[in-house]
Amino acid sequence: MREKLVIIRGAGDLATGVAQSLYEAGFRLLLLEVERPSAIRRQVALCEAVYDGTATVENLMCRCCQSLAEVQAVWEADDIPLIVDPSGTSIATLKPWAVVDAILAKKNLGTSRQMAPHTVALGPGFTAGVDVDAVIETKRGHQLGRILWQGTAIANTGIPGLIAGYGKERVIHSPRAGFVYGLVHIGDKVKKGQPMAVLTKEAIPVGTTASASMGVPVPASLTGFVRGLIRDGYYVPQGFKMADIDPRDDERENCFTISDKARNLGGAVLTALLWMGRGDV
Numbered sequence: 001m002r003e004k005l006v007i008i009r010g011a012g013d014l015a016t017g018v019a020q021s022l023y024e025a026g027f028r029l030l031l032l033e034v035e036r037p038s039a040i041r042r043q044v045a046l047c048e049a050v051y052d053g054t055a056t057v058e059n060l061m062c063r064c065c066q067s068l069a070e071v072q073a074v075w076e077a078d079d080i081p082l083i084v085d086p087s088g089t090s091i092a093t094l095k096p097w098a099v100v101d102a103i104l105a106k107k108n109l110g111t112s113r114q115m116a117p118h119t120v121a122l123g124p125g126f127t128a129g130v131d132v133d134a135v136i137e138t139k140r141g142h143q144l145g146r147i148l149w150q151g152t153a154i155a156n157t158g159i160p161g162l163i164a165g166y167g168k169e170r171v172i173h174s175p176r177a178g179f180v181y182g183l184v185h186i187g188d189k190v191k192k193g194q195p196m197a198v199l200t201k202e203a204i205p206v207g208t209t210a211s212a213s214m215g216v217p218v219p220a221s222l223t224g225f226v227r228g229l230i231r232d233g234y235y236v237p238q239g240f241k242m243a244d245i246d247p248r249d250d251e252r253e254n255c256f257t258i259s260d261k262a263r264n265l266g267g268a269v270l271t272a273l274l275w276m277g278r279g280d281v
Contacts, residue, residue, distance in 0.1 A: 004097040006273070007032060007090075009111060011047035011082055012039045013228075014122065014138070015102035016057050017262025019046060019080060021270045022100075023060060028075060031062065031082040032090065038236075040228030040244050043186050043256050049082050051231065058258060068093070091115050098273050101132065102265075106156045118276045120269050124153045134272040136265055144261065145268040147275075163246060169221050172196075172243040174236045179203050181210035181232050183217075187255045190220040196229070196243060203233055220245060225252050 004027050008015055011031040019029055037047035046062040049055035055062045061079040065071045068090070074081035083090060088110060091099060098118035101111040107125035113132055121131065123138035128148045137146040139154045160171045174180070178199030190196050200215035210232070228244035236242055246254060 004028060004277070005030065005094060006098045006100060007088075007094065007096040007116070008100045008102050009088060009109075010101070010103035011045065011049075011062070012037065012102070012104065013041040013045045013259065014104055014262045014265055016044055016046045016060070017258045017264075017266040018100060018102050018122075018269045019062075019266075020058065020060055020258060021263070021266030022273075023080060025270055025274075027273075029080050030071060030090075030094070030096070031080060032085040032088055033082055034086040035084050036234070038230060038234060038240075040230055040241060041186075041255075041259075042228070042231060044258050044262075046080065046082065048231075050084060088115070097277070100269055100273075101126070102269075104138065118273055120272050122153075122265060122269075124156050127152050133276055136268045136272065138261075138265060140261060145264040147268055147272045163248070170224070170227075170245045170247060171241060172218060172221050172245070174199060174238055174240045174242050175218065176216055177237045178215060178235070180230050180234050180236055180242055181214070182229050183210060183212060184226055184229070186226050186229055187252060188226045189252075190223065190226055190245065192220055192223045194220045196220045196226065199236075203235075218242070222247055224248065225255055227255050 006027045007030045009032045011033045033047050039045035039047050044057050046055045049062045049064040063074045065081045065083050071081040096116045099116040101121040113119050119132040120134045122136045126135050128135040129150050135148040137143045137153045182197050184196045195212040195217035197218040198215045224245040224247035227246040230242045
């Protein structure tokens with residue numbers, strides 16, 4: 001399997017679940033990201049390596065690389081390399097065995113069947129058999145993880161899946177544009193109405209402790225654990241997803257582990273690739 005290179009476009013929390021499944025199956029991986037990833041569930045997203053140089057999620061160690069020579073060194077260490085390559089220009093150079101689009105942009109940002117012998121995409125925005133070989137359903141519910149060989153995934157509803165009876169209430173969007181600074185941390189327990197972040201007009205100096213009085217406070221939408229919160233200093237437009245709360249009292253540890261949804265999608269991608277490559281794996 002180590003001779004089979006799979007390039008994953010995207011390295012957010014769901015892409016990280018895909019990466020874990022493929023890594024544990026023995027595939028050689030390369031992750032492609034944008035210059036400023038906007039992951040909410042930062043504790044379980046390998047894209048944080050773009051900012052910090054490295055990122056560790058469960059049994060995965062990811063390293064951000066500046067060249068293909070560095071990528072090779074990371075492979076030799078049995079870790080996962082990541083490069084900033086939002087347009088996917090490295091794909092033509094590396095000629096991977098498979099390409100997985102796990103950007104979750106709800107639209108196709110340039111992935112095509114011509115990129116590799118085997119191609120898979122997650123969620124809406126792709127047509128199986130046209131844009132890619134297979135599409136994976138990402139909507140929570142009975143169809144989650146279904147492999148589609150024809151047609152498209154369920155259209156984006158804009159409503160998050162239910163957790164403990166809460167859907168849209170558990171996801172917080174920016175009430176206005178500004179720079180985000182957290183007043184709490186991922187894993188903290190918050191009460192409904194408690195300020196959990198502040199939006200400022202200007203970036204605050206590094207090392208300065210943020211306070212609700214610095215700008216527009218963003219209150220918790222319900223009581224629960226902070227499951228996700230965009231990193232400090234990230235500039236968001238109005239309406240941008242910036243935080244996520246888990247209302248379950250006994251699920252704090254889940255803030256720091258790959259989600260059931262991400263593992264489901266990872267298994268589906270692995271199954272699709274093994275099916276497509278059954279003659280050459």
